[in-house]
Amino acid sequence: MSTKIAIVTGGSRGLGKNTALNLAKKGNDVIITYHSKLAEANEAVKEIEQLGQKAVALQLNVTDSKSFSAFAAQVKTALKQKWNSDHFDFLINNAGTGVHVSFAETSEVQFDQMVNEHLKGVFFLTQKLLPLIADGGRIVNVSSGLTRFALPGYAAYATMKGAIETLTKYLAKELGARGIAVNVVAPGAIETDFSGGAVRDNEQLNSFVAGQTALGRAGLPDDIGGMIASLLSDDNRWVNAQRIEASGGMFI
Numbered sequence: 001m002s003t004k005i006a007i008v009t010g011g012s013r014g015l016g017k018n019t020a021l022n023l024a025k026k027g028n029d030v031i032i033t034y035h036s037k038l039a040e041a042n043e044a045v046k047e048i049e050q051l052g053q054k055a056v057a058l059q060l061n062v063t064d065s066k067s068f069s070a071f072a073a074q075v076k077t078a079l080k081q082k083w084n085s086d087h088f089d090f091l092i093n094n095a096g097t098g099v100h101v102s103f104a105e106t107s108e109v110q111f112d113q114m115v116n117e118h119l120k121g122v123f124f125l126t127q128k129l130l131p132l133i134a135d136g137g138r139i140v141n142v143s144s145g146l147t148r149f150a151l152p153g154y155a156a157y158a159t160m161k162g163a164i165e166t167l168t169k170y171l172a173k174e175l176g177a178r179g180i181a182v183n184v185v186a187p188g189a190i191e192t193d194f195s196g197g198a199v200r201d202n203e204q205l206n207s208f209v210a211g212q213t214a215l216g217r218a219g220l221p222d223d224i225g226g227m228i229a230s231l232l233s234d235d236n237r238w239v240n241a242q243r244i245e246a247s248g249g250m251f252i
């Protein structure tokens with residue numbers, strides 16, 4: 001089988017980087033995107049190359065939908081130059097940050113930031129990249145356990161994640177004709193830089209999460225990246241339009 005090419009948005013750190021490395025371990029090549037951390041992105045590219053796969057890092061701001069045409073053109077050029085190809089196979093919509101603020105105190109600026117990162121960004125980036133995705137390709141949208149259970153402070157963030165879960169079904173329905181399967185992966189609380197590294201660095205939050213998780217600890221990036229890479233393997237080709245939670249059994 002020929003080598004597949006994946007685009008992982010937000011592949012410079014955290015879950016995106018871990019997914020990119022796990023895809024590389026399974027023999028895939030990767031285009032990662034970064035927002036502000038070029039050095040981290042270059043390091044991720046180096047680590048993927050050390051695994052024997054090809055990689056490229058491109059800058060992307062998912063809140064700037066006007067830049068998506070130019071980004072798609074950069075992807076096209078990279079595909080031609082590095083792979084002599086017109087298409088890539090897997091899109092993993094992962095990039096983004098969170099806000100932690102009560103519903104009562106959420107400002108329009110914070111709300112719009114969440115819309116633009118997690119909903120508008122995913123919607124129009126996927127639309128712009130669609131002609132470059134190979135027939136038979138796959139899309140994974142990264143959601144959150146917070147769409148199944150509610151924790152105070154995540155109304156704006158979780159609302160957008162709920163929306164991409166709905167979008168996922170529509171993408172699966174409309175792209176099925178091209179053989180493109182579209183799924184959601186919903187991680188529980190994972191120790192990354194997300195939300196200022198709170199799950200990793202705030203001991204109280206870390207033990208709260210561990211106490212609410214059947215497997216007895218907070219999640220680690222390695223609990224997610226390998227799972228996404230496996231979902232994208234040929235063995236899982238018939239999984240479509242699904243929300244798959246990887247939370248160690250949080251709040252069950």
Ligand SMILES: NC(=O)c1ccc[n+]([C@@H]2O[C@H](COP(=O)([O-])OP(=O)(O)OC[C@H]3O[C@@H](n4cnc5c(N)ncnc54)[C@H](OP(=O)(O)O)[C@@H]3O)[C@@H](O)[C@H]2O)c1
Nearest residue numbers: 010012014015035036037061062095096189190192193194
């Ligand atoms: N960690 C968790 O507990 C958790 C749980 C459920 C779901 N998630 C979801 O998982 C995804 C990844 O989170 P993470 O924990 O890996 O976070 P992270 O460690 O903070 O990494 C965030 C990544 O997104 C990129 N990014 C941030 N803002 C961006 C923007 N405006 N445009 C483009 N890229 C941007 C960052 O790029 P730079 O490095 O260049 O800044 C970085 O690569 C997010 O969608 C998050 O909602 C996380």
